[in-house]
Amino acid sequence: MSILRDAGLILGKDLRLEMRTRVIAGQVVPFGLLVLVLFAFALDPDRRVLSEATPGLFWLAVLFSTLLALQRAFEVEAGDGVPDALRLSGLDPAGIFLGKVAGLVVHMLVLEIVLLAGVTLFYGTTPHAALLLVVTCLAATAGLAAVGSLYGILSAGMRVRDTLLPLLMLPVVAPVLISATQAFAAAYRQASGSGWRWFGLLVVFALLYLVIGMVAFESLLEES
Amino acid sequence: MNPLFRMHPDGTASRASRVFGLVLLVAVAVFLAVALVISPPDSGPNASENSMGDLVRIMYVHVPVAVACYTAFFVTAVASVAYLVRRSEGWDLLAAASAEVGVVFTVLTLATGSVWGHIAWGTWWEWDPRLTSTLLMLIVYIGYLALRGAVLDPVVRARRAAVVGLVAFANVPIVHYSVDWWRGIHQPATISRLDPTIDGLKLFALMFGMLVAIAVYVWLMVHRFRLEFVRARLEEQGLDTALAERRAEAETASGANPVTAPKGAS
């Protein structure tokens, strides 16, 4: 499958770039932790409030960090002549899209592991349903990365990219925020039954945007 | 073109749209009379179980503008698909014009709904699924307009806006069915069901209001579309001049070189 081959190439390139520059590890992950700390300041050091609000705060921190990771991911592709080079490369546009999504997913999963450790440590919350927690992270991250990559290329090459991207993307990912928060809330409580329903919604959302991205990416890659 | 639809050289009106506008003006006046005076208040022996009194009159504006904003965003989605298939400028302009009017109607929907909510429910705003999803829909379409304002090249703008205009429409059914799918404070549908739970003059006022609101949307949208169309033509005129100027550059350049015969004599 040439799509998967091309996606693998882009993924490998993005991971190598991260290895060389450490932007995610050195800047985005600390930013996510900083957001967690700021939430704690804003909500007073009342552990009860913090632990009750943990699912929402966690996913808000992820969302804000995702915006930074996205801007980094598409700043790289806007470099010196790179958009032209991508168009001339012969890479399948759908493969490029999947590769960018995969790269973002890897970076964000690392971020989420750190943030999970952060909320456990700072907010004193411990999950009851670890499996639900893990699969929710996977599905929600895939959805966020798919929407993010779609809107990332959509706002590529614009002078106002950095302000337009959040405005376009955040309302669209609102269902991810709601579903992931609800699934997490279920995982942190004893009863995780309703959490699986929300997980299902996340999977459907991610699949939908992956398909939309694969179809629309070619058109959006043109003349950016 | 039929002279009825030919635009006036100094504006965006044609003879047909002027007549349409005048009829619309009369219709709005009649509608206001029906909605505010002629139709009965929801009180007295014929009151519904809610007995809202004069409050019910907000519905004759609120529901029609909501229907008009659905219509506007539906037209945007259809025009976006048509643009992606046909790649013609007209569809792109139609999508833009419709979304712009749709945003105005969405704001009106939220504003009238807020007044209603304050009086009937006891709150200006509530995080109810219908209200929340409507607000998100509004922001999505504001983002659509921001995208259109940000990209300069018309072809790039059209292509990107078409993708967003299509994806954004996913909000509309969610907004409409949110009252059935999830629990909220907002009432479920009154007329878009098999057995409308409204009758008499109230039903007439509501249906008449919808007709008027959609007509107002069409009128606004047509003028917005024409404005964009004229603007595009203006740019095209500029293009012809630019082409001529560009070719003239060559004439001067080759004029400096006596041996060459200028091109473009054909």
Place this chain on the structure above:
Amino acid sequence: MDVNTDGPDDRDLEDGGLDLTPRTPPAGAAVGRTRSMRRWGAVGVLVGLVAVVAFVAVQARGASLYYRNADEAVAQRESLGRDRFRLQGVVVGESVDDGNAKVFQVAYRGVSVTVRHTGKEPALFKPGLPVVAEGSWNAAGTEFDSDRLLVKHTEDYKKADTGDYEQQHPDRVPANDADSDTDPTQAPSRGERPDAS
């Protein structure tokens, strides 16, 4: 040195085996692939959209995000504890003002809850209309202490007709006949119903 047989043979030693013979990709392969992929993709998007709508309609409906009905609030009284939540039910009977709070009954599917509301109440508040009260169970778990009251008016704008009221609204309880409700499916929650009197 790697000598390519289809390359030019006049290369000197310095070019390190560089072969510049143009590569010709199979004609039209890439384009045909993307074309058909895009067509299938469009179908995929449509199928996906339908799936989402169907999924949301089936799976996510009735999620208790916004409020709990009176019967659910009673059934979940233990796990709710003193957590804040919204309670929905139809106002049954007249409300009594005991000086600092307004006390009334709300009912849903034959289960009624006493609400003690402090604060404003909306203009439309009256018996027979559903309300959403925001607050928590009191310490004893017998009454619902509310500080925010919203009227959830119905979608019915026809002339009120009390004749087939119950038939039209099986989930609503007209004036104080909750005790006569003998629907067996409601039995478990009714057993926990706090005494309304």
Place this chain on the structure above:
Amino acid sequence: MEPVVNFRQAVCLLGRFPALAGVDLTVGAGEIVLLAGPNGAGKTTVLRACAGLVTVVDGEARVLGVDLRADPRPVRQRVGLLGHSSGLYADLSVAENVAFWARAGRSRPADVDAAMARLGLDGRLAGVAVGRLSAGQRRRVALAVLVARRPELWLLDEPHAALDQQGRDLVDSLMGDAVAAGATVLVVSHELDRASSVAHRTVHLAGGTSVETAGTAAGAGSQPHPVELVP
């Protein structure tokens, strides 16, 4: 046989600006054609149009048998464009960049090694991040990517710029080798003396139109054709 490049009154827009206002250009297979003209004449746009990166909105334009007005995408994989920008990831090393772009274009590893060696990138430079290279060194890396991809049509936009003497000679010999191996070269240069000594023919552009065609077909490395000698 159809010419590799065939433009008839081609018009291209950059935004609202008509960068090409009617260009006639024919490049036969195995030719090295030099595009000359003042700044802003549209030379770069001709190259980008040939690469399928700029849409031709009017006239006729075919490259490698592909109708650019219908769908320019199939031509992209088959051309190699050396532009003003390098098209490289600044944070990756030289070797990583060449390997990535060559693999993206499905080049053979042997071609990558050979290209790196030919452009003098197989030594110390291979491990250096592209962002730390000089403009001339970056040019060499971009050329290595182009060479490793073995395109049918080479589109070189001022390939001599920023290069040292040895690099310029290298570019000239690469063009000669490419044509000898069956490729076609369209080159833009302001160093008319050097470029026209390699080119078979010179086409002049001005104001987005082609104003004349000079020179006669000749073999690579033939006598220079100074533009002043146009009859």
